[in-house]
Amino acid sequence: MPASFEDLLEDPVPAARRVLHEVFGYPAFRGQQEAVVAHVAQGGDALVLMPTGGGKSLCYQVPAILRHQAGMGVTVVVSPLIALMHDQVGALDEAGVASAFLNSSLNAAQTQAVERDLLAGRLTLLYAAPERVISPRFLGIMNSLAERGLLALFAIDEAHCVSQWGHDFRADYLQLSVLHEQFPQVPRLALTATADAQTQADILARLQLNEARRFVASFDRPNIHYNIVERDSARTQLLRFIRSEHADAAGIIYAGSRRKVEETAAWLCEQGLNALPYHAGMDAEQRRRNQDRFLREDGLIMVATIAFGMGIDKPDVRFVAHLELPKNIEGYYQETGRAGRDGAPAQAWMSYGLADVVHQRRLIDDSPADDLFKRAQRRKLDALLALVEAHDCRRVRLLSYFDEASEPCGNCDNCLHPPQTWDGTEAARKALSCIYRFTQHGVAHHSARSFGVAHLIDVLRGKLTDKVSQMGHESLSTFGIGADLSDAQWRAVMRQLVAMGYLDTEGEFNTLALNERAREVLRGEVSLRMKTPALPKEVAGRKAQDRRGWRTGAAADAAKVLEDLDSAAQARFDALKTWRAGVARDHNLPAYLVFQNITLAEMAQRWPHNLDDLACVPGVGAKKLTAYGAQILDVLHGAA
The missing domain is CATH 3.40.50.300 (P-loop containing nucleotide triphosphate hydrolases)
Structure with missing residues (x-):
């Protein structure tokens, strides 16, 4: 039974859990999802930081469904990518949730059809790009909805795009403050997987989420x-x-x-x-x-x-x-x-x-x-x-x-x-001293290219190359003082000195130059621990199957199901994947939007014999059970 407005204000959790199970097929929320959903369903503003794969979409999709069922109208999701909108709407359609998108991939007739559905209150979620959301036409439609109390929620996905301090700033996001200015009564939810403290503060300020509650999940991806x-x-x-x-x-x-x-x-x-x-x-x-x-x-x-x-x-x-x-x-x-x-x-x-x-x-x-x-x-x-x-x-x-x-x-x-590490202090002093000698040798008129890393290493190792002879660098007191280290070791020293901030790069050819911090090393005021260069033949990393002991929580559960299929279950799993591929082609969707591999693996392992058993598999919601249940049972029976 859909929750009423009064139910949501009193306690939205029971209704949220029902939607999670009936629509999306999951038995329970993960981490902070339930707290976010409850807060937003009751009309609170929020900033949500969850890692990729942490379930951010459910944090606005479940409240959107609850608020729509309670008669509060549509949730507008601001999304920066056409492909993402298409996939999200496709997945919601598979789950039986009325949704649509407005973007440049639609022609005029298709756009008008979506707008009619929107104004008629037939949509639960609408995805739109930020430039579309801030357009006068779209703002006019939202004003019409707001006047009738049919504007339930704004969800701003990839919210780090609003911050100049973030890694993917987009100017269109800056104008999304208009949502608060024109619709102050509509709750807003900003979501991102990546934001340091400075970026978080910028998101809150630029979107005017002054009273928003922050939900910050662990950034760890143990798998x-x-x-x-x-x-x-x-x-x-x-x-x-x-x-x-x-x-x-x-x-x-x-x-x-x-x-x-x-x-x-x-x-x-x-x-x-x-x-x-x-x-x-x-x-x-x-x-x-x-x-x-x-x-x-x-x-x-x-x-x-x-x-x-x-x-x-x-x-x-x-x-x-x-x-x-x-x-x-x-x-x-x-x-x-x-x-x-x-x-x-x-x-x-x-x-x-x-x-x-x-x-x-x-x-x-x-x-x-x-x-x-x-x-x-x-x-x-x-x-x-x-x-x-x-x-x-x-x-x-x-x-x-x-x-x-x-x-x-x-x-x-x-x-x-x-x-392995080693005390690189003396090597660092040799390198910095050699660069200093270059500047004291009266060769500043030479091309900056002359002071590149390769030439510096040649001087340190005592190689009498044509360039060294041309510049007279064999006469420097630092010529040959680093013969005990290989080219690879010296390159590692230079790289780590730049990384540690003891060397700068300058000029058209990005040559190495001393800075103020280099004095600390030259005066012997610091000691530097450096990594020993890795051998080229070293294997990139340990095989994936050797690392399964380090997974925890949901990651471990998901991986264990996929890895623990016996031969019979594997045959059922392969048959289900073949069936899913056909459904995906028919629906023009990526296969994982029909069912994810973990859901198919659960089906293959549990081997349900009726619809009631199949309904207990995580990821099988009511709409998918009705649409695909009989087909799935046939596939499982045929592969047995």
Whole structure:
């Protein structure tokens, strides 16, 4: 029985639990979901931070259904991506919830049909892009709904986009404050997976969520194994990682430029892997086709710039790889969070080198932003550099950035294979002294290119190259004082000195230069512990199945079901996947929006023999039971 307005004000939890079970097929809320749903259903404003895969959508979908049932009208969901709107509406339609979207993919007649349904009160949820929401026409429609008491809730997804301090700022989000100004009586819910304290404060201020309650879930994704390697041969390392750990698995590879995306995708295909490119410079229709294939097919690898990924709900992405250093921890966390949404083991892999650090610092320095913003971006980059250069637990470092305390996880590269460290203080002093001697040698008129890392290492190691002879650097007192270290060791020293803030890069060719902090090292006032360079032949990480002991909670439950199927259950699972693929094609949806793998695995393992038994499987709501129940039982019986 639908909850009344009075029921929601008194206690919305029983009705919320009923909706969760009957509509979505889940037996219980997870974490803070229930508290969020209760608060929002009663008309409270909220800021919700939950990791990717943590169930943010239910935090507004359940209140939307409750408030619609109580006669309060439609929930408007602000969403930045057309693909995400399409998938969310498709999933809600499968669950029997009246929903629609308004975006540029609709023609005039389709748009008018949605608007008629909206004005008639037939929709429970409407998804729209921020530029659509703030348009005069749409604001007029919402005013009409509000006057009749049919505007139930505003849900602002990917709310970090409103903040200039966030990793994906979008100007259209800034104007969403109009929702509070024109509809102050309508509750608002802002949701994001990634926001540090500064970004959270900015979200609250810019959206005028002054009285909003904050719900901050743990940022930990225990099923994700973090692995960061020093770049030796990026392509070779990447191919070794994929073939040794994720053959035939779906994955996302992030590259820093459109050209690198195209070249990497083509090269992976030459190596026998199924890879597709995605970047903003491609034809829009080709981007859409590639994204649809990635969402609908198994085992595809998407090579992309950061233009790809927000709102990608594909649950079985087994790895996310970065070929270069991202801009900051927020971006890294958001991107890696697209792996392992189903709770099964997944990996976040990154290769990086000194050139990445130089490039990111140059992007900040050359940006037209003001000094305050640049300082903030430098702090964010420094935090990321501390993460990649860490020789202790990656997860502890990552979570501490979001003000969350944790213990060593036992499931990152540093925990599983603790890196060797050494006292790099003397080596650092040699390197800094050599750079100082360059500036004192009266060669400042030479091209800045002359002082690159390779030349510096040649001088330190005592290599009498043509360039060294040309500049007379063999006469420097620092010539040959670092012959005891290899090229790789010296490159690691330089990279870590830049990461630690003892060296700057400057000029057109990003050459190394001393800064004020370098004096601390040269004067012997600090000691520096450095990581020993990893050997190129080292394996990227431990096999996924060797890490299953480190999962906890829902992640462990989901992965255990998928891994513990016996041969008969596996046959039933495979038959269900084949059936699901046909349904997905008929409905033009990704297969996981019909049923996720974990739900099919539960069916295969439990082997229900009637509709009542099938209704007890998590993920089977009332609409899906009616629509597919008999077919599922037939498939299970046929595979027995």
